[in-house]
Amino acid sequence: MSERKAERGAVTVIVLAAMVAVLGLGAIVIDGGLLYHEQAKLQTAVDAVALAGAQALPLGHVAARNAAESVALNNGLSLDELQLGVDAAGAAVTASAARQVALGLARILDHHQATVGARAEARLSGLTGLQGVAPLGVIWQNFVFGQLYDIKMGAGSGGGGNYGALALGGTGSANYRENLRSGYPGWLHVGDTVLTEPGNMSGPTKQAIDERLAACRDGCTFTRHTADCPRIMLVAVIPGLPNGRGEVTILGFAAFFVEGVTGQGNDNFIRGRFIQLRARGESGGTPSFGLATIRLTR
Ligand SMILES: [Zn+2]
Numbered sequence: 001m002s003e004r005k006a007e008r009g010a011v012t013v014i015v016l017a018a019m020v021a022v023l024g025l026g027a028i029v030i031d032g033g034l035l036y037h038e039q040a041k042l043q044t045a046v047d048a049v050a051l052a053g054a055q056a057l058p059l060g061h062v063a064a065r066n067a068a069e070s071v072a073l074n075n076g077l078s079l080d081e082l083q084l085g086v087d088a089a090g091a092a093v094t095a096s097a098a099r100q101v102a103l104g105l106a107r108i109l110d111h112h113q114a115t116v117g118a119r120a121e122a123r124l125s126g127l128t129g130l131q132g133v134a135p136l137g138v139i140w141q142n143f144v145f146g147q148l149y150d151i152k153m154g155a156g157s158g159g160g161g162n163y164g165a166l167a168l169g170g171t172g173s174a175n176y177r178e179n180l181r182s183g184y185p186g187w188l189h190v191g192d193t194v195l196t197e198p199g200n201m202s203g204p205t206k207q208a209i210d211e212r213l214a215a216c217r218d219g220c221t222f223t224r225h226t227a228d229c230p231r232i233m234l235v236a237v238i239p240g241l242p243n244g245r246g247e248v249t250i251l252g253f254a255a256f257f258v259e260g261v262t263g264q265g266n267d268n269f270i271r272g273r274f275i276q277l278r279a280r281g282e283s284g285g286t287p288s289f290g291l292a293t294i295r296l297t298r
Pocket of ligand 1: 215216217220225226230231
């Protein structure tokens with residue numbers, strides 16, 4: 001081999017190596033972008049799946065799974081790709097998915113496909129603090145979704161002159177009416193002690209509830225309503241009613257869809273259907289009384 005030929009051979013090797021390097025770099029840029037895009041798409045989908053599942057958790061294990069799977073299909077995830085974990089006791093839903101992505105430029109270097117994966121966990125937490133609560137205390141019981149309850153009692157069902165009204169941020173029927181109309185603007189927490197507001201207060205009750213009913217302009221029902229519908233009332237859940245003006249401890253919070261206010265004088269009561277709701281507030285612990293917040297982690 002002549003010196004010239006050996007030199008040419010070395011140059012060829014260098015050029016080839018450079019080409020491979022350039023192709024490799026191109027593959028990293030182009031296929032990397034493709035993989036990044038596919039991973040982001042997958043993450044968005046599993047986030048939505050986990051959130052939908054957690055949101056349906058209060059309705060049970062099967063409802064959570066069905067809700068999650070239906071959102072998966074709507075987000076282009078096949079049920080073969082999806083791994084779903086529904087932990088009803090732990091109030092969490094995990095969703096993960098893996099997908100093979102066909103590569104472009106990297107194929108030249110014999111890399112034909114790569115796997116992208118994504119995982120999300122949505123956890124329901126109980127509500128420990130809330131703003132905008134109606135000045136009503138409903139006595140603790142096993143609330144059933146959609147069932148009609150007296151959220152303010154009428155004659156014969158109250159106790160010791162109390163009908164379920166609470167004195168929040170002050171006493172008197174004018175303060176009660178304002179809180180019933182718009183919700184108490186301060187914060188209430190689980191474990192707080194508040195005073196009852198004795199008396200039936202049928203006039204202020206009817207005025208405030210009629211205003212709430214009139215302010216709903218979307219034809220809402222207890223199964224289909226806007227998130228901020230004025231017919232939704234957040235109330236305190238309490239252990240029982242004392243005699244006269246007395247202290248009660250807040251056990252938790254519940255949401256009701258107001259169906260109406262009926263009765264005159266001492267026989268005035270508010271009726272509402274128990275609903276499950278995601279409320280904005282402070283959270284921690286396990287969900288109770290159908291009011292919860294959802295936290296998404298990956
Ligand atoms: Zn409404």
